[in-house]
Amino acid sequence: MAEEEEKKTLIEILEENNPIDIVRYINFVRAPECGAIATFSGTTRDTFDGKAVVELRYEAYVPMAIRCIKSICTSARKMWNLNLIAVAHCLGPVSVGETSIFIATSSVHRDDALDACKYLIDELKASVPIWKKEVYANGEVWKENLEFIERRSELWKEGRVMGCCQRKVKEEADDHKKKACCGTKVRVDDERENKTNSDITEIEKQ
Template sequence: MTDPLDSIVTEWGYYAIQSAPIEIPPLQEFVTSSEMGALTLFIGTVREWTGGKRTLYLEYQAYIPMALKKMKEIGEEIRGNWPGSRVAIVHRVGSLQIGEAAVVIAVGSPHRDAAFLGSRHAIERIKAMVPIWKKEIWEDGQEWIGDQREITSYPEGRPDIDE
């Protein structure tokens, strides 16, 4: 897997925060086994247009130790809800250009419904509970949007985090 800033690896889960582009094949390989009947890949990318504003690029920051702990907790929720699943979640930090992957979630499961549901569960929980913040840089300005659900913004600057 590509040189993460930090990661947690278990027998059935891989969680990482990294600044380098995310390589998908190793994540797919991690969640694949002879017991798996399905594999889903969710790739969240940087889009150019949001709410009528043209985005030039995004910047992500994370409180990495807590982000990894929460990502592992999400994997445990998936394992609890859909037994036998394997999970890999990688999120980028730093500057990301239009079209680049910001987050990749891979879920392998014995059955397709579990793989689809596990993947959806992961992205919704990441947005709700993982301390990752994004700054949108537009043609006419910029703003720290705040949490991933875009409920909290930071008009005076970035969130105050210890790195």
């Protein structure tokens, strides 16, 4: 990322118990020459597939996550006329109703800001090494984002090389995941949903 781009881009991976200050990121992208600010706020919802969600928990390989987000921001600037970009993502537990990710973009005209904002969240979900665990009232499970699954399938079908840091993500994050708790996945056994947590979850090695 060029030095000028660096000054106009704010990327933060926030450690546990550091909530996202939405106003701070909106103020960062605000500029007198810009007539548009677009934002996306990803919040924890209270249900998934009929299960009551207690919270989400996020882990990340932070150095690679930041590099990947920088690369995505650079790509966005090549496609749209953007002024300032802010991206923030929480780690640790995120309760229902709280924000886990916030993106803000500013531009002279609204189309650039809106289109770039959507691109940023879609690409982040598809390729950045941030892992999510859904914690239910009756169990928990590590989840892959739908965008990541779709991107992986597309690349496999087309025989294409992984893009946007994905090859390095795989090489570097695989080693990280072997050492972290996200190296295993916990699956809810639907057939025994009425039993206690210890009875209904099983560990699956990736």
